[in-house]
Amino acid sequence: MLEIRDLSLAFDDLLLADRLSFQLQAGKTHVIIGPNGTGKSSLLKVLFGDIRPQSGEVLFDGERLDYRQTGHWRQRFGYMPQDIRLDIGLTVLEVVLLGQLDALSLKLRDPLIESALRALDRIGLLHLAHRDVRTLSGGQCQMILFAQALMRNPRILMLDEPVSALDLHFQQVLLDHLDQQTHRQNWVSVMVLHDLNLAAQYADNLLVLKGGRLIAQGAPAAILSPELVHEVYGVSAEVAYDQQGVPFVRTPRRSRSGQSVAVPETQARSALAG
Amino acid sequence: MTNTTVAQTLSLQRRNEQRRTWILLALFCVLVASFVMDIATGPSMLGVEEVVNVLLRLVGVPVGVQPTSEVIVISLRLPIALMALIVGGVLGVGGAEMQTLLNNPMASPYTLGMAAAAGFGAALMLYAGSFGLSAQLAVPVGAFVCCMLSAGLLFGLAMMRHITSGQLILAGIALLFLFQSLLSLVQFVSSPELSQQILFWLFGSLTKATWTNVGITASVTLVCMTLLMRDAWKLTALRLGESRAKSLGVNVARLRLRILVIVALMTATVTSFVGIIGFIGIVAPNIARMLVGEDQRYFLPLSFLVGAFLLSSASVLSKSIVPGALFPIGIVTAIIGVPFFFWMIIGKRSH
Numbered sequence: 001m002l003e004i005r006d007l008s009l010a011f012d013d014l015l016l017a018d019r020l021s022f023q024l025q026a027g028k029t030h031v032i033i034g035p036n037g038t039g040k041s042s043l044l045k046v047l048f049g050d051i052r053p054q055s056g057e058v059l060f061d062g063e064r065l066d067y068r069q070t071g072h073w074r075q076r077f078g079y080m081p082q083d084i085r086l087d088i089g090l091t092v093l094e095v096v097l098l099g100q101l102d103a104l105s106l107k108l109r110d111p112l113i114e115s116a117l118r119a120l121d122r123i124g125l126l127h128l129a130h131r132d133v134r135t136l137s138g139g140q141c142q143m144i145l146f147a148q149a150l151m152r153n154p155r156i157l158m159l160d161e162p163v164s165a166l167d168l169h170f171q172q173v174l175l176d177h178l179d180q181q182t183h184r185q186n187w188v189s190v191m192v193l194h195d196l197n198l199a200a201q202y203a204d205n206l207l208v209l210k211g212g213r214l215i216a217q218g219a220p221a222a223i224l225s226p227e228l229v230h231e232v233y234g235v236s237a238e239v240a241y242d243q244q245g246v247p248f249v250r251t252p253r254r255s256r257s258g259q260s261v262a263v264p265e266t267q268a269r270s271a272l273a274g
Numbered sequence: 275m276t277n278t279t280v281a282q283t284l285s286l287q288r289r290n291e292q293r294r295t296w297i298l299l300a301l302f303c304v305l306v307a308s309f310v311m312d313i314a315t316g317p318s319m320l321g322v323e324e325v326v327n328v329l330l331r332l333v334g335v336p337v338g339v340q341p342t343s344e345v346i347v348i349s350l351r352l353p354i355a356l357m358a359l360i361v362g363g364v365l366g367v368g369g370a371e372m373q374t375l376l377n378n379p380m381a382s383p384y385t386l387g388m389a390a391a392a393g394f395g396a397a398l399m400l401y402a403g404s405f406g407l408s409a410q411l412a413v414p415v416g417a418f419v420c421c422m423l424s425a426g427l428l429f430g431l432a433m434m435r436h437i438t439s440g441q442l443i444l445a446g447i448a449l450l451f452l453f454q455s456l457l458s459l460v461q462f463v464s465s466p467e468l469s470q471q472i473l474f475w476l477f478g479s480l481t482k483a484t485w486t487n488v489g490i491t492a493s494v495t496l497v498c499m500t501l502l503m504r505d506a507w508k509l510t511a512l513r514l515g516e517s518r519a520k521s522l523g524v525n526v527a528r529l530r531l532r533i534l535v536i537v538a539l540m541t542a543t544v545t546s547f548v549g550i551i552g553f554i555g556i557v558a559p560n561i562a563r564m565l566v567g568e569d570q571r572y573f574l575p576l577s578f579l580v581g582a583f584l585l586s587s588a589s590v591l592s593k594s595i596v597p598g599a600l601f602p603i604g605i606v607t608a609i610i611g612v613p614f615f616f617w618m619i620i621g622k623r624s625h
Contacts, residue, residue, distance in 0.1 A: 050520060071525065079521040088513045089567040093287060098514065101522045104507040106571055113287055117280045129283045130290065132567070145518075152522075 001025055002047065002156055002188045007056030009039065009046060009212075016042050017053065018212035024205070026155075029182050029189045031199045034209035035233055040192045041082055043209070044158050047190070049073050060156070075102075078154030082161050082192075084142045086133040092144050093129045096120060099151025119147045123173055138165040146174055150181075156188045163198065175202050196249040200224055208232055221247055294572045297565050301579040305359070308586040312355040313347055315593045320346065357483035358589045358603075359582040360491050361544045362554055364498075366581020368541045369555030370562065370574060371502065371533050374509050376439040379563075382555030383541040386428060386446030388421050389552065390453035392545040395420025397460040397472045413475065417546035424449050425538030432530055439516075478549035478604025480589060487547045494543045498536045499578070505529065506570040513568055553608040554581050557615050564618065584611060 002024040009017040016039030024030045032040050045051040047058055049070035058065040065073050078099075086095065096116045097104060103112060120126045123143055133141065142165045149157060157178070163171045179202055182189040193199045199206060200220035208216040208223070210232050216223045224247040229237040237251045310329075314320045320343050327337045328347040369382035383389060399416030407415060431437055431445050457476075461469045502509075508529055512519045519526050545551075558581035559573075565580075566572040584607065591610055592601040 048521070050517075071523070074520075074523050077521070081517045081521055083515065083517065086514065089563055090510070090513075090569060091290070091567070093283075094510070094567075094569055095514070098507070098511050098522055101507055101511055101524065106503070106506065108291075110284065113284055114280055117283050121280060126279055126283060130286055149521075 001061060002190070003059045004047070005057050005059070007046065007053050007058070009042060009051070009053040009056075011042075015212040017046075017056075020056070020212065020214060022207065022214055022217065024188050024190060026188045027183055027186045028204040029179060029191065029202055030205045030207060031203035032190065032192045032207045032209060033194070033196065033199050033232075038209050039212065040209060041160050044079070044160055044190065044192065047156075047158065048077055048079055076155040078149035078152040078157045080145050080149045080159045080162055082164075084138055084145060084165060086136070086141045086144070088133065090133055091129065092120070092125070092131050092133055092136070093117065095133055095144055096147045096151055099148040116147075116151060119150050120144075122150075123147055123170075123177060139167060139170055142166055143170055143174065154187060156190070157182070159189075159191045161192050161194065163193070163195070171198070178202070196224070196229070200247045200249070221245055224249065294566045294569075298572065298576055298579065301576065301583065305579055305583045305586065308583055308590060309355055309359060312358060312586050312589050313351045315590050316346075316351060317598055318346065353483045353485050353488045354480045355586070355589070356488050357480050357491065357548065358586045360488070360495055361480070361548050361551065362558070362585025363578035363582040364491075364495055364540045364544045365551060365554040365585070366558030366562070366577040366579075367499065367502065367574065368537045369557075369581075370559035370577035371509065371537050372555070373559055374513055374568075374570070375530055375533055376443055377513065377515070378439065378443055379560060380556065381443055381446070382559075383537060384550075384552045384555050385450065386443070387424050387449030387451075387453055388538060388541050389545055389550045390450050390457065391424035392417040392421040392542060393476050393550050394453045394457045394460065395423075396475050396546070396549070397457050397464075400468060400472050400475070401460050401464050414546035418542045420453070421542035421545055422538055424453060425534060425542070429531060429534055432534060433527065474602075475549050476604075477602035478551040479602050480548055481600070482548060491543055491547060495540060498540045499574075501536055502533070502574060505533065506574060509533070509574075510568060510570045549604060551585070551604045551607060553611050554584050557611055558584055560615070561618060 003022075005021050007017045007020040009015075020043075032043065034040055042051055046053050049058070049065050049067060052067050060073075060076065088095075093113070093116055096119060097108070097113070099119075100112060100116070117126060117129060120129055123146065125140070125143055125147070128136070128140065128144070133144065136144065142162065146159070146162060149159070159178070162174060162178075166174060175198065178189060178191070181187065191202075203220050206216070206218065206220045206223060207214060208228065215232060216228055221241070224239055226237055226239050229235060229239065229249060235251050237249050239247050239249050241247050310322055310325050313325045313329075314322050324339065324343050325347060327339045328344050330337050331339055331344070332348070365383075369384075372381040372383060372386060373379050375381070395416040395418070396413045398420070399412045427449060428442065428446060431442060457472075461472055464472065508519075508524050511522050511524050512526065512529060514522075516526050519529075559577045561580050562573055562576040566576050585603070588603055588607045588610060592603045592606040595601055595606075
């Protein structure tokens, strides 16, 4: 279990966390949503020990993060930062291998390379193994970096907007893989997403952040509502439910005179049910 | 199905590694050839066969050689030729690691002001006297101290939080201008003869090489190269970008500092013995990168080999442009290197 206690973080006069506390259980996917610039990425960096908060503490299974000694702490993490550019003369395989940085030596053993190749195979990209990463598309880079994070055999997997460049197919590959492995390997998986529909579908636990506070937390079906969406994003939206009861959110296009052309929520729900 | 494909891809990777090992070996052979040529070239030309025989005799193979050529090779030419290899290699590696560290193909110890600082240090010693040291020792010591000093300023900046590699490069370039101005100042206030002496030191010349110098630089280089190779994978990871290197568990600040110290030490050592030789630090790593990519297991040693080859062949040329005359090697490297480099860049484009 990854836990934050009483965390406060501010850059100059920008408050990113205001006595924030929450617990992230293992074996579950936790999705953080919130408006731009609200400190979601910074929060991940705090969990990783890269940003030191003004106050508060971070614990994993009861062990406290010590900011002077972050080496051991970070070994448990597979962390995929937001930036997906890869401007380096390496092959895809070499980039994935770097996920196992501590195990690499001048002469690479077969099992190590094989495990990297299998990681690529599982996400359907084995055929790219020998490509120069500079020739890849943004989405391909993102998938490669996901494979790299998996190579670390993490106990905590943190993904910062992992599907921002992916097409529908790879969105599904990545998120399904994450979903299965989180349950099978008992990972603490933490993900920042902007797409509320993906968040609703894959989150076991949804954390809604705004202005340094946790506005809501829980199962998506329990907490996603037009009121919440409006409170967080200032947008009027429809929230409906599919046959499995998973909510989905749609923001109506505004009419050209600036008014929302939304149908009232009750109508939307009944239209779907019928 | 999947297993066979994994196995196939694995063997492809092994072939890829072999290819790069062959490139290293090929370059090593070319290097040996230019090394032998370097020894053979000079006021009294020696035959290649004669040079090879002397070298073989030196490592214990019993072959007959003329005593005069043995003397020429061992006491005159060999230290210079060896120095060319070491200095070229160090400049190549120094450039390679600065480029890695700062994520920029234009970085090198030269462009970051370390060489200019060494030049200033040497000039200052020539001008102000040797502080009780023998002149032969004082000039290298002055160059070394100033070079480390400018590197120290860079460390100080690098240690500060939130400083980007772009800012570090700008700071290095600023240092380059600072030390160049200080150097001009020393030259301005010196007598014409002294100014001439300073200028000659600045040109960079291998003729200052002695067996002692070669011994010192070789040992420093060996230690530094070993340390760098131990960080090979971390350096590769660093090129993915700072935040990603951190996410892979690299202590970026510590690595950056360690590499800066090693590179500064190597650069200061060679520069203090041979003067300023530019260009190789920029060009050798770029050639190495084109040949084997940026896996540091290959990139690092190849940068050394390419740098060594460039300086060694420049040394041959500096002796043979005008027979009997010796051009300062620092002048020759860029003149022959730049067209070659342009050709490589343009050649790469057309692929």
